Amino acid sequence: MSCIEARSLSKSYDGLEAVSSIDLSVSAGKIFGFLGPNGAGKTTTIKLLTTLIAPTSGTIHILGMDAIRHPLEVRKKVGVVLQQPSYEPTLSVEKSIEKYAMMWNVDKKLQKDRVEELLSAFDLHDIRKKKNDDLSIGQRRRVQVAREFVHDMDLLFLDEPTVGLDPSARRSLLDYVKKKVREGLTIFFTTHILEEAEYLCDEIAIINKGKIIAVDTPTELKNKFGREKTIKIHIGETRKDLSVLLQGIHDYQIEYDSGTIITIRSHSSEDVLLKILQILTVNEIPIEDLSVVPTSLEEIFLTMVKNSNASSGSISK
Amino acid sequence: MHPVVRLVNRNLTISLNMGFLIWQVIFPLIYIFVAGFAYTALIHEVPFANKRLDYPAFIASGMIGFNIMNSTLVSGIIIWNDRRHGMFEQILVGPFTRAQYILSNVYTIGIIGLISAGLITAVGYPLFFKSVEFNILTIPLVVFASITGSILFGSIASIISTRLKSSEGFNVVINTVFLFFAFVSTAFYPAEGAPKALAMAFYFNPLTYLVDVVRAGIFGNFNSLVGLEMLVLACGSVILFVMATKLLSKLEL
Secondary structure, X not given: OEEEEEEEEEEEEOOEEXXXXXXXXXXXXXXXXXXXXXXXXXXHHHHXXXXXXXXXXXXXXXXXXXXXXXXXXXXXOEEEEOOOOOOOOOOEHHHHHHHHHHHOOOOHHHHHHHHHHHHHHOOOHHHOOOEHHHOOHHHHHHXXXXXXXXXXXXXXXXXXXXXOOOHHHHHHHHHHHHHHHHOOOEEEEEEOOHXXXXXXXXXEEEEEOOEEEEEEOHHXXXXXXXXXXXXXXXXXXXXXXXXXXXXXXXXXXXXXXOOOEEEEEEOOHHHHHXXXXXXXXHOOOOEEEEEEEEOOHHHHHHHHHHHHHHHHHHHHO | OOHHHHHHHHHHHHHOOHHHHHHHHHHHHHHHHHHHHHHHHOOOEEEEXXXXXXXXXXXXXXXXXXXXXXXHHXXXXXXXXXXXXXXXXXXXXXXXXXXXXXXXXXXXXXXXXHHHHHHHHHHHHHHHOOOXXXXXXXXXXXXXXXXXXXXHHHHHHHHHHHHOOOHHHHHHHHHHHHHHHHHOOOOOOOOOOOOHHHHHHHOOOHHHHHHHXXXXXXXXXXXXXXXXXXXXXXXXXXXXXXXXXXXXXHOOO
16 A cells, blocks of 8 residues: 655745656555755655645645645644754653643553653653753754654654764664554655665655656665675785776776775676786785775765756756 | 644643743732832822722733733744744644644633733732722623733734744844833823823824723723723734734745
C-alpha cells in the first residue's frame, strides 16, 4: 500500500517555482529519504504533503485520503517534526510532552506511560523539570522530536530531525525511528547528512531546484551512479614522476598527487589496481599503505546535484 | 475533548504562569493603592453622573477596565509567541483547523479578561463599595464590557502579532499602543475638566468606552451615552475580531 502519492505536484511563489511537477510514491512501513541541497524544495514539499500550504497544481493522496480536499483528516493521522524549532518556552520538558499529548487527545491513562517512555528513550530524564527556554539547542530538538512520538500516527514527517544533535543523540534517534518503523510506522525523512540516509532509508529521492532527479534504494543508486571507486596509495619514498609512470593505464583519473600519496578514481578499479601494483613492483617503489574505497552516497549526491545544475544551466542558456 | 477546548487548555497553561499573575495583580494594585491614595491629596472627589466619587473608588473602578485591556493585550500575543517559537506552524500541522486555533485564542482571551475583571473587582470592592449600586440591569453591563473589551483588545494584539515580524518592532508597537490606551483614557481621570483636545482624544480610545461602561455597571448609571458607548464597544470588537481572523487566516506559512 502507498502511504504518499503525489502527482505533478507544483508550488510557485510570485511566479518562481519552488517545487516543479514532482511525482512521489512512498510505500507503507518504509523510511523514505528526501535529499537535496539548501533551497532545493525539500521543506516546501513537506509543507505541501503535510497540508500546511496548498499546491499550485497537482494531486496529493496521503494514507489513501485526498490531502487537498480533506486536510484535517490527513493531519489527524500524521505526525510532523518541522525543520524549525517549536517549543513552549514557559513549560518544563515533561509538561510540554504531557500538554502535547493532551492536544492530540491521547488517553490520560496512556499519557503517563508514553511520557515516561519518551523521557527515557530520548535521554530526557535528567532535564525533565527544566524549562524549554533554559535548554540547549540540541536538548530542545530532542524534546521536539520525542514529543511527536507521544501520539498515534501512521505516517511521520521528519524534516532534518538531527540538526543540532550530538553523535550519540543522533544515533539514538535514528535507532528509535528504526524501531518505530519495525512496529509499522512509515517515515518521510529529510536530511543533509548522507550517512544518515544511507543508514536509515529504504528508498531515497534526490531533489534539486524543485525537481526530483533520482529515486531509488541507496544500493541501487550506488550501483547506477557509484561504480567509480577511489584508490589511495601511500608509497615509501617521494617520486615526482609517479603520474608519468601511471600514464599507460586506461580509465582512471588522478585526483591528488603529493609525490608520496596519490589518489586515483576509476570505474574499473580492479584492473587499474593490478596495473598500478605491477608498475610499482617493476620500478621497485615500496608501498606503505593501499586502500580502495567505494563511492559514498555523499559523492553520488554531490555528482548528481552538480550534473543537474549543469544541465539546467545549459537549458536555461 | 473538543479540539478548541484542548487548545484553550494549552493556551491557559502557557499564559497563566507566575510572572503573568504577578503582573496582573501587582500592577493594578500599585495604581489603586499607591496612586489612588497618593493623589487623594490633590483630587478629593471626582464627579461621576449624579455622584461624587472619592479618587480611590474612581481609580479602582477604572482599573477593572485597565486590567482587562492589560491582560488581553498580553494573552492576545499568544499568536506572536506561537509564531516566534514555531508553535503556530506546529499546531497547524496537527489535528486543528485555523478557525479552531483562532476561536481558542478568543476563548482564552475572554476567560483571562473575565478572571482579571473579577480579580480587580474583588480587590477594589472595599474602596468603591460605599458608592456601589448594583442591580439586575447594571451587573450585565460589567459582564458585557468585560467580554467585548477582551475581544476588542485581544483582536488588536492579534492584528499586531500577524503584521509584525521582528521582536524589536513588536515590542515598540505593543508598548506604544499600551501607553496610549492606558493614559489617554478615562481609566485614571475623567474626561470632564480635561483640555478639550485631550478629552476628545479620550474618545478615540476603546479603553475609555470599556471603563465608562464598567463604571456605569458598578455605580448604577445607565443612560443613553452609556448605551451608545456599548454600541461602539460591540461594533469595535466585531470589526476588529473579523479583521484579526482574516489576517490570521491569510497568514503565510
